[in-house]
């Protein structure tokens with residue numbers, strides 16, 4: 481039996497997303513897909529939703545699948561949408577609507593329509609909950625067809641529920657990279673982890689460092705480039721140019737050097753909770769940096785590293801990263817985050 485789904489995946493990586501889906505769901509046949517736009521695809525898959533959710537939980541290239549409830553011609557009125565939505569919502573099950581109009585300007589939310597439908601549904605006895613919905617109903621208004629898809633929030637656990645609105649990062653960040661590390665913490669489910677000390681390699685201009693400082697960590701930021709010191713949420717910053725000048729104590733110690741220039745490191749062994757690497761180096765080079773600093777990371781401590789993909793086809797060589805890291809780290813997940821462009825983000829723990 482075939483089931484219709486919405487598949488969410490960055491269009492640049494869609495062929496990898498489909499191969500991964502086939503592999504994880506053990507599908508031999510071709511998976512029929514149709515692009516609706518902005519990384520949203522219709523996919524016909526011969527696997528029931530429960531199995532599909534489970535198998536795609538840790539996927540690298542897709543953000544997940546949502547079962548389709550209804551496919552309609554462009555709806556003419558809110559009343560029509562309300563009628564369709566009421567077929568997938570149940571009274572007593574708080575739900576939230578996520579609506580996107582693919583014809584609209586990028587980043588423009590369809591908030592007003594969502595609110596309007598929500599209010600009308602409430603007047604019919606349904607419960608809308610923005611904060612803790614038990615069900616999410618997605619309304620995707622495409623050029624030719626519109627799609628209504630829906631699933632329980634628990635089934636979507638690994639899917640970024642706010643997928644459609646992540647485009648607009650909030651503005652108290654140093655840069656876009658800060659939003660990227662924030663997303664990585666959420667995706668790898670480490671928001672509650674205690675991180676007191678970290679090393680941030682490739683730290684300039686300071687987005688990742690700032691994220692860690694805001695969480696209360698002390699950061700050794702390594703990069704020959706400058707940090708945007710004014711934008712950091714601490715003034716307790718010390719800048720040094722030589723390894724010999726290393727001294728502990730400040731919230732941010734900026735070591736203004738390229739890691740390759742250092743032959744010995746002044747850090748205490750097994751004392752860092754997180755090693756973050758966002759250097760614009762090939763991922764084998766980045767893995768070498770991770771290995772060179774492994775001794776300073778606590779056992780069980782985290783490694784978060786971006787894997788730059790100058791060519792999409794580099795995504796086919798990811799096994800090389802696992803190979804390169806396996807003596808020092810256990811790789812838990814590699815994920816194409818929403819805010820990653822031509823790169824993926826790796827999460828591993830020090831063995």
Ligand SMILES: C[S@@+](CC[C@H](N)C(=O)[O-])C[C@H]1O[C@@H](n2cnc3c(N)ncnc32)[C@H](O)[C@@H]1O
Pocket residue numbers: 655657658681682683684685686687688689702703704705737738739740758759760761
């Ligand atoms: C994408 S930027 C990093 C952005 C940063 N993570 C942030 O949050 O703002 C890449 C940085 O890596 C640095 N880099 C590249 N190779 C490096 C190396 N071997 N050692 C230290 N920094 C390096 C570059 O100087 C550049 O500033």
